Amino acid sequence: MAKVIDILSKLSLPEEGWQNSIVRTRFLQAGIRNKNAPLYYYAVKTLLTFVLPVVVFLFLRFTQPKLPFILLLLFVLLTAAAGYYLPEIVMSFITKKRIERMRNSLPDMLELMVVCTESGMSIDAAIARISQEMARTNPDLAQEFYLSGLEMRAGATRIEALRNLALRTSLEELHDLVSMLIQAEKFGTSMAESLRVQSEVMRTKRIQRAEELAAKIPVKLVLPLGLFIFPTLLIVMLGPAIIQLIDVLKHK
CATH class of the missing domain: 1.20.81 (Receptor-associated Protein)
Incomplete structure (x- = not known):
């Protein structure tokens, strides 16, 4: 398993000297100090970028044989892009939460x-x-x-x-x-x-940061109020009146 991880990580691991570069600093800022963590990180990145698109290609090829080749290629490219950026997004999320x-x-x-x-x-x-x-x-x-x-x-x-x-x-x-x-x-x-x-x-x-977060709450509540609460209130308040109006119109 260690040999496989070493081979996979070398496909995307930066050049020599990365230990003293910004790559190493990113791991330190995320609180990850295991010396083998970069190898695991880049091994996972290689798997998600190269192996996962192949799996998706084979899966779609056998389950959806009528799928156009252009659309199939588009799915594969999107999977490769997502696999390449997903570890970086996770790393950035961990770092941001730790800094906060x-x-x-x-x-x-x-x-x-x-x-x-x-x-x-x-x-x-x-x-x-x-x-x-x-x-x-x-x-x-x-x-x-x-x-x-x-x-x-x-x-x-x-x-x-x-x-x-x-x-x-x-x-x-x-x-x-x-x-x-x-x-x-x-x-x-x-x-x-x-x-x-x-x-x-x-x-x-x-x-000041706490006051800023508190000031943003009314703005953030506008969307859920408009999409979920106000329509529900309208249905509750106007529903009986609409039903009665429909009954009156039917009898006429």
């Missing part, structure tokens, strides 16, 4: 970091502590901060670790946080105060 979960929990994690730094802990120690405290409420973000702590303990600088964190999470708020920490370290300003300001900004943005 981390974005919603980031203000809470920053507030914990403010509490830790104001109590006298360093940024490195605060990152290690909040990665433990947030492991249950948001395991995705806690794991990313834990990896940043491991990087710093392995010898990477704080800025490099935080930049890698922002790259793995693909969060604009974390990019802003890294820039703020760089400026605070460069000019010698208080880390706790800088983190508090950034936490307030992120909390305000979260409230």
Whole structure:
């Protein structure tokens, strides 16, 4: 099975050096760190792109022998296109949901970091502590901060670790946080105060996102109201009157 997966993945796997390219970054942003995950991903992509259209072709050829060849070819091409883009769509969906979960929990994690730094802990120690405290409420973000702590303990600088964190999470708020920490370290300003300001900004943005979603609800309700609720109400209210009118017209 491993040999088959290796052969299939090589048909669509990018050229050498993909481990350090945007392909590897996409898997990290989706939270997939298994070293064999890209091989499985591209093997499935190859199967869906080449094998599935052949299966569809044979199925339609034997079950619908009178189907025109042009239409049959169109079905095969559509199946191949869908098979090629389906894994990418699934990957994008997983990444988007993960980023959304981390974005919603980031203000809470920053507030914990403010509490830790104001109590006298360093940024490195605060990152290690909040990665433990947030492991249950948001395991995705806690794991990313834990990896940043491991990087710093392995010898990477704080800025490099935080930049890698922002790259793995693909969060604009974390990019802003890294820039703020760089400026605070460069000019010698208080880390706790800088983190508090950034936490307030992120909390305000979260409230604004919630208000934006609430403002979109009436617009989203227009379609179901017009298609399902209003016709039903009309039938309930006008139905008896229409039946009585039909009976009166019949008797005349």
